[in-house]
Amino acid sequence: MRNRIYSSTFLVLLFVLFLVIPVGQSAFGQDCTSLADLRIEDTNLLSATVVPASEDLPEYCRVLGYVRPAINFEVRLPTSQWNGKFFMAGCGGFCGKLESNNSRINAMNIGLKRNYAASTTDAGHWGETVFDGRWGLHNRVAEIDYGYRAVHETARVTKNIIESYYGNTAKYSYFMACSNGGRQANMEAWRYPEDFDGIISGCPALNLTELSVYTTWLATKNRGPDGKDLITPAETELARKAVYEACDGIDGIEDGLISDPGSCTFNPGSLACEHPDQADCLSQEQVAALRAFYQGPENSSGERLYPGGVPFGSEPYWELWITGETDEVSDGLASAISTNGLRYLVFEEDPGSTYPIEDFDFDRDPPRLEHMGKIFNADHPNLEAFRKHGGKMLMWQAWADAIVPPLGTIAYYNAVEKEVGNRQATQDFLRLYMIPGMDHCGILDGPGIMDDGFDPLTAMEKWVEQGQPPERLLTTKTDSTGAVQWTRPVCPYPQRAVYDGEGDVNEASNFKCINPNP
Structure with a gap:
């Protein structure tokens, strides 16, 4: 009888404690604001504040800081229902901004909406726009940060903050970005192959000098x-x-x-x-x-x-x-x-x-x-260390990309396949998808889909977490009202989607993936 009373009292106390947990405190007991006092090597943490839930974003703990000398970063941590994973977004152009939702491609809110702990970086400098390169004038340290150091250092610090806040490490880590962000993605797979389990690289500006x-x-x-x-x-x-x-x-x-x-x-x-x-x-x-x-x-x-x-x-x-x-x-x-x-x-x-x-x-x-x-170029085809780590890379390229020509991305994929020596072995960890009619990163509306017309992150999650490689990506074209105009599959290169001759040409189910020149 006494044991039952003690058990009931204990449950009541737990319930009361749950009610008085401060806003922003994680389920593991760490308070959001206390993260600003963390000591992380070569890092200055500036602030940690709770941001209320709004629209499709959950309540999150927002952490701002920089890795010395000047790699600014932002980390967003769901205060409840964390999915146990880490998502990092890259930045386009010459970077220079901390942008959370500037697009549906280079945006950490893509992960936050799915209850990921998410982060991004300005790549080590400020720019008036993402096409402002003045920060690079006689500034080799900033160029190195932009070239390869900023993503790696931000990933390192984010993982430290995640472990401190949740009391646990992330089960899986993903990076997703387009354009220069795609370059950052491939640079990570080559230089820092253990940073991420899954990397999504879109329209990558692989060889920045060329x-x-x-x-x-x-x-x-x-x-x-x-x-x-x-x-x-x-x-x-x-x-x-x-x-x-x-x-x-x-x-x-x-x-x-x-x-x-x-x-x-x-x-x-x-x-x-x-x-x-x-x-x-x-x-x-x-x-x-x-x-x-x-x-x-x-x-x-x-x-x-x-x-x-x-x-x-x-x-x-x-x-x-x-x-x-x-x-x-x-x-x-x-x-x-x-x-x-x-x-x-x-x-x-x-x-x-x-x-x-x-x-x-x-x-x-x-x-x-x-x-x-x-310093800048990420077109190195030897990804053996990333493959041995168990990493997966999903590359995609817009076929109608006027600013990062698609033949460069195809040349890179072919070079990796040659380095590996076998197509199947290559596609066990790296696949490329060529998307017809699409603008660079899906920025402009036109014949093809825009950036919200497909979902590479879900495909990557299934590949990494369930061992299901994406045999095709579904793309969906919508009009200004959101109504679906057509759906199409995109196949792993060098396969291409071909209409099977029957049914509605606007339905993806009526297309099949075939190899060229069968």
């Missing part, structure tokens, strides 16, 4: 003798119509998607004017610029300086990346990326703010970028 050559090529080849753009939105629309007319149906169905741009043989010369006063056609200078876009950068000997050029089918997105939004507002982001990269980042000795990108010499200058390539 990519600067590519963006410089786009920006300079589009300049006429008068300094004005040769290809404006008006000429882009001519090219778009002609390319889609020539290439849309090569996959057997005309559906507004170019499923395999590599099979397209569109000739820009077909748009050349036959007469000087002819309308709806291109001058010889404009045709030359268009050829240069699709061809990609070369030196005067015809040697390729990047694995490919602007893909056929990317024309709907040129206004952001190449031409500017209107005939009056020229210069897409390729010009800004090129200008900031050349002035402040990719040369061993930075030329500075007065350097005009027109001075870049495609014969002399590419070899001069090799020094910084050792």
Whole structure:
């Protein structure tokens, strides 16, 4: 009888204690605000505060700090119902911001919404925008932080904070990002193979120095003798119509998607004017610029300086990346990326703010970028340590990506497969998915899906935690109201999705994955 009374009293006390646990205290007893007093090597913690639940985010403990000298980070810890896992988001462009939800790709709130402990970093510097490279001027420490140190150090500190707050280590750790964030993803797998169990790398800017050559090529080849753009939105629309007319149906169905741009043989010369006063056609200078876009950068000997050029089918997105939004507002982001990269980042000795990108010499200058390539570039195909760790990598690439050409991503995958020596052994830990019609990172709406049109994280979770590799990714195209327009599978490269000839072409179930040239 006495034992029963003691047991009942104990349960009541537990219940009362539960009621008086301070807001922000974890289920393991650690108070959120006390995290600011943690002592972590080479780290300064600035604040730890509770943020109330809002919309689709749970209540969380927000921790701000920096790893010396200047890698700022933010950690968000669900105060209840933690799923036991860690999610880290990367950052796009030249970083420089602590952004939690700037997109549905480079955003730690993707993980927080699923009750992950989540974090992100500014990559070791501040920038006015993510295309601001001024922080790199004569600042090798900041360039190293951006190149490879910031993600690794933020992951280290986040894991320390997670263990302190929850009293337990994370069961699984995931990294997901796009563009420069994709570069960070591959850099992690190569340099720090034990940081993450699963890595999702989208449209990765793997070779940052070569990519600067590519963006410089786009920006300079589009300049006429008068300094004005040769290809404006008006000429882009001519090219778009002609390319889609020539290439849309090569996959057997005309559906507004170019499923395999590599099979397209569109000739820009077909748009050349036959007469000087002819309308709806291109001058010889404009045709030359268009050829240069699709061809990609070369030196005067015809040697390729990047694995490919602007893909056929990317024309709907040129206004952001190449031409500017209107005939009056020229210069897409390729010009800004090129200008900031050349002035402040990719040369061993930075030329500075007065350097005009027109001075870049495609014969002399590419070899001069090799020094910084050792800091920035993540196209190293030897991922053996990551594979032995048991890590899984899901890479995806937009086929209509005008700013990170898809052939570069394919070349990287092929190099890894060659390094491993066997396709099946490669795809046991690394798979690549080429997504038709999609803009870089799914930023702009167009023929393909946007960034919310597929769910690579769930696919990765099943692969890592249940041993189920993704045999296909489901992509969903919606309209402005959210209504589904079509669904399609995306297959592991080099397989491609082919309509089986029966049923609705807008239903993913009517497509199958086949190997090329069976």
